[in-house]
Amino acid sequence: MKPIHRSYRNEDDYWRLRQFLRKVFLLNNRLEHSWHVSRWDYFRWHLFENCRVCNSLEEAVSIWETADGRIAAVLHPINPNEAFIHIHPIFRTPEFEEEVIAHAEESFSNIRPDGSRRMYVPVDENDHFRKDILKRRGYAGIGSLGWEHYRDLDAALPDVPIPPGYIIRSMGGVEEHPARSWASWLAFHSDEPEGNYDGDWSWFQNVQRAPLYRRDLDIVAATEDGQIAAFCTIYYDDATRSAVTNLVGTAAPHWRRGLGKAVVFEGMRRLQKMGCTRAFAKATDPVADALYDSTMPEKYISETWIKDYKR
């Protein structure tokens, strides 16, 4: 049955895509060959609502469906030129996957000032099926790498020392959002002048609107005077018994004290109690990769393949 393309329509699609991703995740033996449902939540509630990575979901998200309404694949960008593809394994044929990639090449807003276009497509290191398609379509270069880490939570977790002067606990109430937002700024914008921080912490309320958000899985390392030094926001999906650490960071003044490791392990201990059996994290730089090597040692590489072309 040939799936037909259509655009994302409405809120109902948001929830249908969540169920689709769960199903695909289970069919893929709980590996993230397509996104974990929590990444879709994060895409909508943080990357779209806060970071405005696209104008609207209706414009950015494409769905392929069978005539009887089963979702076969989903395509969307994060940056205008990076194609994220989520595909149901039983629909995975070279023709169909190529159709999805071709659609990205044609429809994404990736035209540069000189009229040329560049497309990035993520592909797992062992996904030769997609690599063959990409080669055929002229993808030549390999861009930045990501490291997909995970850990099965079927054994006791080690105790991790907490440096003196810090406590590890759940995120507080709304009165703590400014401190949490500032910690995020210090963690992810350490090379920018502090004056660039706009002081708007309202974005954190969107992070908390994701259906899988639980404050007791939003772990922080706090100083005695109430600063947030490190954080690990985990979304736990009890339907697949798996979780993703979507936001992990340490404020620059508190680096190299083992706080990242402490908050990740505390999160995993809590997940274990709630019945979670596998936790994931994605690293996109060597520092994060090292942190996850020490906390979630299983990993594989996610490559990003590049194609330069003209319309």
Added chain:
Amino acid sequence: MKTTMRNYRDENDYWRIRQFLREVMILNGLREFSWSVMRLDYWRGHLIANCQSSDPLEKVTCLWETGDGQIAAVLNPEDRGNAFLQVHPAFKTKELEEEMIATTEEHYAVERDGKKKVAVWTDSQDTLRLDILQARGYVKGKWTESQWRRDLDEPIPEEPVAEGYIIRALGDESELPARSWASWRGFHPDEPDEKYEGWEWYHNIQSCSLYRRDLDIVAVTGAIIAAFATFWFDDVTRTVYIEPVATVPEHQRKGLQKAILSEGLRRVQRLGAVRAFVGGYEPGPNALYASMLSPECDQYEQWVKDF
């Protein structure tokens, strides 16, 4: 398709039953003809772990499965002597229900006053089950659960909060003793305080898979928790189950529960919930739920047999 009964085996069964209940809830049009997944979690995480209301799941739960391993039905108690049938609508036949009820009589009956007694719960409109129960000698028992529901497709109005109280999420671990004490006072108002057994049981509540502290709503005055309602949001079925709900006696008749329910419903609406459920067994709570959810409810009846 023929189904075969077997006993609950292990942790994997627990998670499979959860998926089964979610599927059944959706197939039943978001009605509680079988348990919601949250009720299963609450049974295990609170009623068994804290209250020992029944033996552990592995001793008291039966599954009916098809040859290819699909769950067709689950039979379990909640407390001793009361049986609940969770049945996939595609497999709901007279034969299966007969078999489940016969299993109930064989395994779940309790002895009281020299007689064996057992109760089976059923929706008041489930004529198939009611016919079987009547044919086997059951009569309507004392208890009926009114299953109130509210669709969350309209704005939820704010309710006024009595002066001196605030409505908010439960605090961190330091507030668990106050929360536990409120529970004791709310549910055991006539018992002597020395029977109170401590607060550590609340950790079991918070270990349930669907527990979210931001949906554990309390009314607070000073350091005292005066009332509470815990909302369990299942993002698969997009439904919410509210349990437990109580107000400490000296803080009753101040509208605290209305304010809590209104706050909780707004919070779950923001998370994407489309329907909320709460069960009431007595006139006072039922009046509250009728006013805060809707006058619409299903009646889930206890039918009993002495033999």
